[in-house]
Amino acid sequence: MTLLVAxxxxxxxxxxxxxxxxxxxxxxxxxxxxxxxxxxxxxLRLWLLHGFNWAALTLFVAVFFGGQFAGxxxxxxxxxxxxxxxxxxLVMDLVRGKLATx
Numbered sequence: 104m105t106l107l108v109a110x111x112x113x114x115x116x117x118x119x120x121x122x123x124x125x126x127x128x129x130x131x132x133x134x135x136x137x138x139x140x141x142x143x144x145x146x147l148r149l150w151l152l153h154g155f156n157w158a159a160l161t162l163f164v165a166v167f168f169g170g171q172f173a174g175x176x177x178x179x180x181x182x183x184x185x186x187x188x189x190x191x192x193l194v195m196d197l198v199r200g201k202l203a204t205x
Contacts, residue, residue: 105159108151112144112163113170118193120174125182125191132191140167 123136144167153159174193181196182189189196 104151104153105156105162108148108153108159109162109166111147112140113166113173115143115147116140116167116170117174117177120171120176121178121193122174122191123171124175124178125189137171140171 119136119140123133126132126136144163148163177193178189
């Protein structure tokens with residue numbers, strides 16, 4: 104169960120890290136891209152009835168920041184290697200085909 108929660112937290116934060124990478128630092132969008140997933144991670148832990156454990160909490164914090172980092176690196180890498188201008192939304196970039204190879 105701990106591994107499932109960790110993977111979900113990492114995945115959710117990847118999307119938010121992608122968004123954060125294309126926002127102005129300390130703006131409202133930047134603040135939301137960092138803090139909304141905190142609420143989602145806490146809600147996920149409560150929903151899946153994951154009890155409190157220091158080791159698990161440390162893991163969740165690590166995957167939280169890892170997901171944010173991976174998402175922002177993905178946006179930066181794609182913005183350097185793609186001709187199309189990317190949006191701040193990974194889902195929309197996937198739907199519109201902006202991540203397809205040219």
